[in-house]
Amino acid sequence: MNYDKPTFSLADLYQHVALNQWNGNIITLQGDKLNSASCQQALTLLSSGEIQWQLGDRIIIRAHNDIQTIATMLAAWKIGLVVVPVKEDMNDQAIETIAQDCNAKGLCQQGQFIERINYNPEKPIFEITQTECVTGSDLALIIYTSGSTGLPKGIMLSHQNVLTSLASIAQYLKLTPQDRIICLSPLSFDYGLYQVLFALYCNCTTLLYEKTFNPIQIVKTLDSEKISVLPFVPAIASALVRVLPLLKTQLPNLRAVTNTGGHLSESVIRQWKLACTELDVYSMYGLTECKRALYLEPHLWEEKMGSVGLPIPGLDARVFLPTEQGYKEAQPHEVGELYVRGAAVMQGYFNPNAQGGAKTISGGYRDDNWLATGDLFSRDEEGFYFFKGRSKELIKQAGFCLYPKDIENIIESCPLVHLNAIVGSQDRSGLEIALAVIELNDNTKANQEACEAWLKANIDQDYRPREYRFVEAISLTPNRKVDKKRLASELG
Numbered sequence: 001m002n003y004d005k006p007t008f009s010l011a012d013l014y015q016h017v018a019l020n021q022w023n024g025n026i027i028t029l030q031g032d033k034l035n036s037a038s039c040q041q042a043l044t045l046l047s048s049g050e051i052q053w054q055l056g057d058r059i060i061i062r063a064h065n066d067i068q069t070i071a072t073m074l075a076a077w078k079i080g081l082v083v084v085p086v087k088e089d090m091n092d093q094a095i096e097t098i099a100q101d102c103n104a105k106g107l108c109q110q111g112q113f114i115e116r117i118n119y120n121p122e123k124p125i126f127e128i129t130q131t132e133c134v135t136g137s138d139l140a141l142i143i144y145t146s147g148s149t150g151l152p153k154g155i156m157l158s159h160q161n162v163l164t165s166l167a168s169i170a171q172y173l174k175l176t177p178q179d180r181i182i183c184l185s186p187l188s189f190d191y192g193l194y195q196v197l198f199a200l201y202c203n204c205t206t207l208l209y210e211k212t213f214n215p216i217q218i219v220k221t222l223d224s225e226k227i228s229v230l231p232f233v234p235a236i237a238s239a240l241v242r243v244l245p246l247l248k249t250q251l252p253n254l255r256a257v258t259n260t261g262g263h264l265s266e267s268v269i270r271q272w273k274l275a276c277t278e279l280d281v282y283s284m285y286g287l288t289e290c291k292r293a294l295y296l297e298p299h300l301w302e303e304k305m306g307s308v309g310l311p312i313p314g315l316d317a318r319v320f321l322p323t324e325q326g327y328k329e330a331q332p333h334e335v336g337e338l339y340v341r342g343a344a345v346m347q348g349y350f351n352p353n354a355q356g357g358a359k360t361i362s363g364g365y366r367d368d369n370w371l372a373t374g375d376l377f378s379r380d381e382e383g384f385y386f387f388k389g390r391s392k393e394l395i396k397q398a399g400f401c402l403y404p405k406d407i408e409n410i411i412e413s414c415p416l417v418h419l420n421a422i423v424g425s426q427d428r429s430g431l432e433i434a435l436a437v438i439e440l441n442d443n444t445k446a447n448q449e450a451c452e453a454w455l456k457a458n459i460d461q462d463y464r465p466r467e468y469r470f471v472e473a474i475s476l477t478p479n480r481k482v483d484k485k486r487l488a489s490e491l492g
Contacts, residue, residue: 009134010159013197014043024204024206025199025204026199027208029208029211029221042068045113046072051106053079055134056122056138056139057106058081058104058142059081060106060107061076062087062088063086074200079134083141083142084104084141084144085188088186096118101351102154102351103120140157141157141162142154142350154349154350155289156348158347161344166194168292169312172297172312173258177203179229179255180204180205180207180228182225184232186478190288194291219247223247226253227251228254228256229256229258230257231257231260233262234262234265234480237268238419245275255278255279255280257279258282258284259284263387264281284296285309287375289346289358290315293317293338294308295312296310296384300384306386308386310384315344316342318340319335320336320337321336330379333379335388335403336377338375346371358371358373359371360372375387375391388406389403393422395433396432402434406463408420410459414454414455416447416454418439421474422434422436423435433465433466434466435465435468436469438470443470443471448470
């Protein structure tokens with residue numbers, strides 16, 4: 001990042017590009033690049049249309065992994081709009097549901113701006129006659145996510161929320177202008193969007209990968225484009241590392257991989273370390289409501305196996321237990337809910353009634369808030385955190401508390417297993433039990449029997465799932481996470 005060009009809001013990122021003061025790169029496989037002309041063109045189209053935009057208006061953008069989408073987002077921030085990115089293939093009804101929830105004024109798709117007929121005009125409290133100023137406290141993004149808790153939730157993030165996260169993550173990933181990042185995730189997913197923002201904030205290079213997911217082609221691209229930082233989710237990590245031996249490449253330029261969307265198993269980490277011996281593997285935990293919360297320094301991956309590390313720079317994290325008076329901090333190895341506090345924590349949900357897993361607990365002044373993540377954690381004596389699962393996923397089987405993530409981590413270490421998920425179910429008597437859904441590398445009867453024998457030998461009887469179900473493929477979300485909601489529906 002360049003401290004000679006202060007960044008107080010994402011509108012400043014537009015200025016840096018438009019005035020040719022930016023030294024980074026955002027490129028596509030076809031060779032398109034973000035530059036001053038593309039940004040100024042997007043601003044002209046946005047400002048000269050029939051829609052009369054005002055500071056704080058929401059604009060829904062069908063997000064493609066292309067230069068036009070990024071230029072439009074930057075132009076929107078320049079004039080003080082709140083960007084609401086959605087998947088490019090989202091159906092019209094789903095978009096309208098989001099638009100109604102946040103009262104979006106317009107929609108951008110394929111370079112065209114369409115004013116919503118059902119927009120409810122908003123009269124500002126303060127009427128401003130001069131040019132409006134975008135500040136760090138203004139809203140920048142509303143990210144919609146259904147997470148795993150039900151209805152989609154509009155997560156409100158200010159410019160300062162986003163910039164705080166960028167500064168913190170860039171620091172611990174040690175990003176430099178020499179880094180080349182590949183963006184495999186859609187820009188409607190905050191994990192994908194931040195890969196673009198890193199290039200704008202740190203003057204590095206981000207390559208937009210917009211092709212259909214193909215592990216062999218992606219690995220070839222990592223090699224040919226000299227990618228140094230690879231962000232992925234566990235399903236992608238597993239798929240890519242399996243083809244590395246086939247292509248006989250050690251990806252000499254790749255220095256770091258980062259993970260989100262679930263636990264990265266020990267076996268997958270070992271495969272990556274074996275294939276790329278000097279690779280730094282960053283195990284992390286976060287949620288859109290605060291972007292990133294915890295990370296594990298790469299040199300500790302074996303010593304602290306299974307941990308997602310310590311709080312990221314600038315953020316406080318604690319495991320709390322509820323009491324009649326409030327909350328008390330849990331003792332080492334005691335399981336409780338993770339709470340985080342810091343300038344990266346969201347402003348709230350646009351519709352407070354949509355709250356599901358996470359919620360904010362207000363303190364003594366405006367920004368003195370703890371975010372209750374809805375996720376269960378413990379920490380060891382040295383303060384390292386271990387994910388135990390979502391509080392609503394807790395399964396009580398025969399009087400024992402089973403934390404799905406703990407069991408999933410053990411099953412992932414079986415060399416026969418590709419993916420697995422633990423879900424709550426019932427036995428014939430209607431009692432709650434744990435059901436293991438398992439996708440094997442090779443789903444044969446012999447391997448199923450061998451896997452069951454392995455599980456019997458490696459999981460204590462009291463905490464072992466009562467039922468196993470072997471499937472050809474576990475359902476994934478568009479962001480390549482295990483889709484537990486759909487999985488539960490498929491299982492009836």
